[in-house]
Amino acid sequence: MLSFQELKKSVKHMPAGLPQTKVALVGDTATQFLATAIKGISIERGYQTDLFEAEYNQVERQFLDPTSELYEFDADFIVVFQSTHKLGEQHSALNQEQQSTLADDRLAFVSSLCENPALTNKKIIYFDYPEIEDTVFGSYATKVTSSLTYQVRKLNMGLMDLSQQYANLFICDIAGLQNKLGRDFMFAPNVYVSTEMVLSIDALPYVASRVMDIICAIKGQFKKCLILDLDNTVWGGVIGDDGLEGIQLGHGLGIGKAFTEFQMWVKKLKQRGIIICVASKNNEETAKEPFEKHPDMVLKLEDIAVFQANWETKVDNIRTIQSILNIGFDSMVFLDDNPFERNMVRENIPGITVPELPVDPGDYLEYLYSLNLFETASYSNADKDRTKQYQVEAKRVSLQKTFSNEADFLKSLDMVSVVSGFTKFNTPRVAQLSQRSNQFNLRTIRYTEADIEALAQDPKVIDLSFTLEDKFGDNGLIAVIIMKPQDAETLFVDTWFMSCRVLKRGMENFTLNTMVERAKAAGYKRIIGEYLPTPKNKMVEQHYPGLGFTKIEDAATAQYELDVVAYQPRECYITKSETA
Numbered sequence: 001m002l003s004f005q006e007l008k009k010s011v012k013h014m015p016a017g018l019p020q021t022k023v024a025l026v027g028d029t030a031t032q033f034l035a036t037a038i039k040g041i042s043i044e045r046g047y048q049t050d051l052f053e054a055e056y057n058q059v060e061r062q063f064l065d066p067t068s069e070l071y072e073f074d075a076d077f078i079v080v081f082q083s084t085h086k087l088g089e090q091h092s093a094l095n096q097e098q099q100s101t102l103a104d105d106r107l108a109f110v111s112s113l114c115e116n117p118a119l120t121n122k123k124i125i126y127f128d129y130p131e132i133e134d135t136v137f138g139s140y141a142t143k144v145t146s147s148l149t150y151q152v153r154k155l156n157m158g159l160m161d162l163s164q165q166y167a168n169l170f171i172c173d174i175a176g177l178q179n180k181l182g183r184d185f186m187f188a189p190n191v192y193v194s195t196e197m198v199l200s201i202d203a204l205p206y207v208a209s210r211v212m213d214i215i216c217a218i219k220g221q222f223k224k225c226l227i228l229d230l231d232n233t234v235w236g237g238v239i240g241d242d243g244l245e246g247i248q249l250g251h252g253l254g255i256g257k258a259f260t261e262f263q264m265w266v267k268k269l270k271q272r273g274i275i276i277c278v279a280s281k282n283n284e285e286t287a288k289e290p291f292e293k294h295p296d297m298v299l300k301l302e303d304i305a306v307f308q309a310n311w312e313t314k315v316d317n318i319r320t321i322q323s324i325l326n327i328g329f330d331s332m333v334f335l336d337d338n339p340f341e342r343n344m345v346r347e348n349i350p351g352i353t354v355p356e357l358p359v360d361p362g363d364y365l366e367y368l369y370s371l372n373l374f375e376t377a378s379y380s381n382a383d384k385d386r387t388k389q390y391q392v393e394a395k396r397v398s399l400q401k402t403f404s405n406e407a408d409f410l411k412s413l414d415m416v417s418v419v420s421g422f423t424k425f426n427t428p429r430v431a432q433l434s435q436r437s438n439q440f441n442l443r444t445i446r447y448t449e450a451d452i453e454a455l456a457q458d459p460k461v462i463d464l465s466f467t468l469e470d471k472f473g474d475n476g477l478i479a480v481i482i483m484k485p486q487d488a489e490t491l492f493v494d495t496w497f498m499s500c501r502v503l504k505r506g507m508e509n510f511t512l513n514t515m516v517e518r519a520k521a522a523g524y525k526r527i528i529g530e531y532l533p534t535p536k537n538k539m540v541e542q543h544y545p546g547l548g549f550t551k552i553e554d555a556a557t558a559q560y561e562l563d564v565v566a567y568q569p570r571e572c573y574i575t576k577s578e579t580a
Contacts, residue, residue, distance in 0.1 A: 004033065004204050007040025018048040019535070021215065024070055026054040026062050027081035030197040034081070037208035045212050045221070046535070056196070057086075063113055077123045077215055079172075080113070082106070083198045084129045084152060091148050099146035103155040107162060114166035120450060125170045125214055128156045130178040130186060167431070167449040170214050170377065174207055180370060181206065213375040218446065220438045220536075223353065223374050224327055225275040226266065227318060229336035230287055230309070234266075234299065235259050236361065240286050249296040256296070258362040263298035265365055270303050274374055275325060275390055277306040279317040279334070284309040305390035314341050315348045324394055326500040328439065328536060333373055337361070378432040392473040393501060410506055410573040413470040417507075418577045419514055422456035422463045429477045430465055437497035438536040442529065442543060445495055460485050462518050466511060468502050468574070478502050479511055483518075489525040496529070506572035512547050513569045514576070516562075525565055531558040 025035050035053045042049040052073040054062045062070040129152045141149035163169045178186045188200040231238045236248025236255050248256035270276045280287050287309035291301045306324050308317040330351035336342050346354045358367050403409035434447040455461050466479040482495035529544045549560035
């Protein structure tokens with residue numbers, strides 16, 4: 001982690017051309033240094049943050065006054081830091097009955113922010129409350145509802161509940177950060193009494209990093225895949241030399257326990273939807289033996305989406321994995337105990353994250369916990385099936401190699417797509433894909449669940465979702481279209497994104513055929529598409545010309561027009577199954 005002084009220098013020497021994001025910071029304590037740290041961390045993540053910092057202790061005024069500077073600034077993200085210290089001051093000024101409702105009152109205020117019509121399209125990042133052990137009641141505080149300890153814990157639990165209720169609310173867990181780093185690290189009394197700053201200088205980069213973790217995840221910049229070395233990473237020892245009985249694993253005492261608990265963590269990531277892969281220098285049969293036969297292995301072969309074990313370089317194997325998964329290298333994390341291998345991957349695969357694992361395997365997990373590598377802004381039941389989907393994709397890749405003709409291969413897949421509008425069943429997945437899709441995303445507009453629900457209710461909007469299933473399995477919901485009227489004869493493609501897992505199967509043609517059908521049925525004569533470039537979506541730069549759209553030369557952005565009346569359906573080998 002960079003120091004605060006290093007982040008401060010980054011802000012002074014910010015590189016030109018970084019994409020901009022607007023962030024507002026409001027707090028009840030001094031936040032100037034936190035603002036600087038957020039700006040510095042954002043530069044490290046590839047963003048320039050235009051940041052509005054409200055005056056000291058102006059949280060309520062900024063939110064309750066519709067003419068305040070906060071509303072005038074119109075930020076994309078609003079960071080709210082109401083501290084435990086100020087909560088404690090308020091608690092001290094109340095009688096016992098009022099103290100017992102302190103958490104409820106604060107939660108009601110947070111709810112009012114989320115329900116404010118002026119803020120529903122904003123992302124509110126609210127800090128939770130690190131505990132202050134004031135020892136007024138000691139451990140008995142857990143039995144006294146009016147105690148500060150009881151109210152803080154109730155408040156933090158209530159914030160988690162609210163974040164499930166409101167799609168625009170994200171909790172920045174600095175209480176968890178304090179649990180990891182320690183209160184003496186997070187809070188410096190001598191600094192607080194002279195500056196009203198409740199975060200120590202050393203803690204600022206960590207807190208700012210957690211803020212940017214959330215912002216980056218919402219903007220679609222997050223990790224999707226964990227690639228594992230095996231020997232001395234997943235188990236202790238070298239399977240080729242030590243044999244099945246000689247590798248170190250198990251729940252008993254000794255270093256094997258560290259590897260087993262590491263595997264348990266990886267298993268939980270897989271269950272959450274992170275793609276787990278293997279890149280190992282080994283004979284494949286030897287490398288797979290522990291997964292199949294060792295009684296203490298937590299990870300099994302069915303947990304691994306792509307298994308690359310051979311004598312190629314780790315760099316080559318990771319590139320092979322990437323070609324199968326069709327995700328960016330910046331979405332990948334590679335773990336290897338060997339410093340040489342780590343450095344080779346870093347130098348040859350730009351964008352990939354390669355943590356500097358500690359020498360002692362017993363320290364692996366605590367170190368990885370501190371990095372918060374797998375922050376996310378969404379989660380759905382569809383995530384649980386991701387490993388199986390990529391395992392199936394590997395089978396498709398193998399099958400394709402047996403065909404000399406692409407059309408014959410596509411016909412052999414027996415593909416079926418269910419076309420639907422936005423419903424209460426698919427809304428969470430549509431919103432999630434909106435936030436996550438980067439490469440095949442023509443305009444990269446992010447929508448929350450509330451936004452998707454509103455679009456579904458708008459009779460003027462043509463909203464389409466597409467699934468794709470073939471003889472190997474179901475890919476789930478993989479593409480979304482949102483078209484809005486531009487005039488009586490013209491539809492504008494507000495959103496077109498698609499999962500890269502289904503590229504080169506004719507889904508682009510199938511989607512466009514469906515779009516034209518709907519446009520004709522609604523009486524429109526033209527469809528206008530727009531490409532807004534981002535650092536990640538260059539692959540679709542020629543998407544509209546490739547589909548027969550004509551460039552609009554006098555448009556301010558890259559816009560393209562399609563004549564709906566003259567359109568001839570494009571070839572594809574996908575059967576439509578349509579629902580309301």
